[in-house]
Amino acid sequence: MERVIELNGNQYDVPVEVGNVQELLGHLELADRIVIVEKNRNILSKDAFDQPIKDRDQIEIIHFVGGG
Amino acid sequence: MSSSKYSRQELFAPIGEEGQKRIREAKVFILGAGALGSSGAEMLVRAGVGQITIVDRDIIEWTNLHRQQLYTEQDVVDQLPKAAAAERRLKAINSDVDITGIVTDVTPQNIMELIDGHDIVLDATDNIETRLIANDAALKLGIPFFMGACVGSYGLTFPIGIQDDQPCLHCLLEALPSQTMTCDTVGVISPIVVTTAARQAADVLKYLTGADFEPKLESADLWTGDRASMNVASMKKAGCPSCSENAVYPFLSARESMRTAVLCGRETVQLSWPEGRTFDPLAFAESIHGTTTNLVKNEHLVACEYKGHRVVLFRDGRMLIHGTKEVVTAKKIAAGLLG
Numbered sequence: 001m002e003r004v005i006e007l008n009g010n011q012y013d014v015p016v017e018v019g020n021v022q023e024l025l026g027h028l029e030l031a032d033r034i035v036i037v038e039k040n041r042n043i044l045s046k047d048a049f050d051q052p053i054k055d056r057d058q059i060e061i062i063h064f065v066g067g068g
Numbered sequence: 069m070s071s072s073k074y075s076r077q078e079l080f081a082p083i084g085e086e087g088q089k090r091i092r093e094a095k096v097f098i099l100g101a102g103a104l105g106s107s108g109a110e111m112l113v114r115a116g117v118g119q120i121t122i123v124d125r126d127i128i129e130w131t132n133l134h135r136q137q138l139y140t141e142q143d144v145v146d147q148l149p150k151a152a153a154a155e156r157r158l159k160a161i162n163s164d165v166d167i168t169g170i171v172t173d174v175t176p177q178n179i180m181e182l183i184d185g186h187d188i189v190l191d192a193t194d195n196i197e198t199r200l201i202a203n204d205a206a207l208k209l210g211i212p213f214f215m216g217a218c219v220g221s222y223g224l225t226f227p228i229g230i231q232d233d234q235p236c237l238h239c240l241l242e243a244l245p246s247q248t249m250t251c252d253t254v255g256v257i258s259p260i261v262v263t264t265a266a267r268q269a270a271d272v273l274k275y276l277t278g279a280d281f282e283p284k285l286e287s288a289d290l291w292t293g294d295r296a297s298m299n300v301a302s303m304k305k306a307g308c309p310s311c312s313e314n315a316v317y318p319f320l321s322a323r324e325s326m327r328t329a330v331l332c333g334r335e336t337v338q339l340s341w342p343e344g345r346t347f348d349p350l351a352f353a354e355s356i357h358g359t360t361t362n363l364v365k366n367e368h369l370v371a372c373e374y375k376g377h378r379v380v381l382f383r384d385g386r387m388l389i390h391g392t393k394e395v396v397t398a399k400k401i402a403a404g405l406l407g
Binding site: 007008009010036038043058060061062063064065066067068 | 100102103104105192193194195196216217218219220222223224240241242256264284285287289292293294295296297298300302303355
């Protein structure tokens with residue numbers, strides 16, 4: 001099933017192999033980073049990263065970086 | 069006429085004359101005089117902040133100039149420390165502001181003394197470890213800490229210590245990451261520096277003028293157009309060692325003896341000695357004159373080439389050894405020069 005979500009304010013077609021938030025982070029090469037994830041305006045704890053991604057979900061991801 | 073210097077800022081209704089007075093009374097500590105520090109300091113100095121202290125451990129390099137707006141080619145040739153060059157440039161921009169540049173490495177041992185007495189700490193450091201040290205120190209002293217970081221085309225900001233019920237940086241991070249992306253590993257473009265610094269500065273002005281604002285974790289990527297803004301209040305941890313009632317401020321715990329730090333992505337090792345060991349750069353330059361090449365000296369530091377490495381010794385007793393990631397190699401170089 002095709003799923004189009006809003007990811008960090010932009011429309012995003014979720015690849016077929018990405019089922020949940022953890023897999024999305026892997027796909028975006030953010031799995032090893034410290035990230036904060038919000039799904040449909042709620043902050044997700046790490047143990048909720050297995051939540052499935054559904055069509056029209058709103059997801060925001062902020063990862064920490066070192067520079068400045 | 070100097071009295072008209074802030075007229076357009078005062079015309080902006082949320083600031084007004086009263087807001088300008090509050091800005092004028094503020095004492096701001098800027099942690100780092102690199103990219104974010106340059107940009108943030110220039111905005112706050114032009115805005116007419118009363119007092120600014122800007123601290124940095126490093127010297128200006130060619131690779132800095134595309135994004136560190138306070139510096140010039142001549143500053144690189146002169147091997148000036150960033151804090152000294154920043155002080156000079158900022159004073160030229162606005163003589164109303166009391167500006168002090170301090171050339172030193174911010175550590176758990178000195179940070180409390182450095183930031184005490186300021187109303188705000190502006191984050192412009194280049195690594196998460198120092199951010200966590202600053203987070204602890206600012207929380208301990210009750211000073212708001214305006215976090216900011218950027219690499220590539222991506223940046224994030226988060227004001228800490230604005231509201232009692234908000235999380236601190238330690239709450240958000242849980243664990244110290246083993247490695248994060250830095251400007252020296254993935255590069256950086258100046259627009260994200262200015263954008264990130266502008267968000268920090270806007271939050272600082274809102275705070276200083278007493279505006280009602282909600283501290284949010286925000287990010288932007290100027291290349292992809294990605295953006296995020298989160299209310300992270302739910303992430304405050306009841307037992308946080310940095311911001312709970314029983315805080316122990318773990319990142320302020322003292323470390324002893326000579327410290328070494330491999331500067332991420334830079335092939336540079338920093339050696340620093342316990343408090344109290346300082347060097348006279350000019351006397352040191354005299355002593356190594358015969359054994360080194362490309363010797364450059366000024367009142368802040370001595371730089372030279374020695375055994376294939378570029379070496380910089382600062383007055384405060386720190387030495388940077390470029391061209392190696394090996395602490396052992398760096399210590400041998402230091403021993404060769406200092407005995």
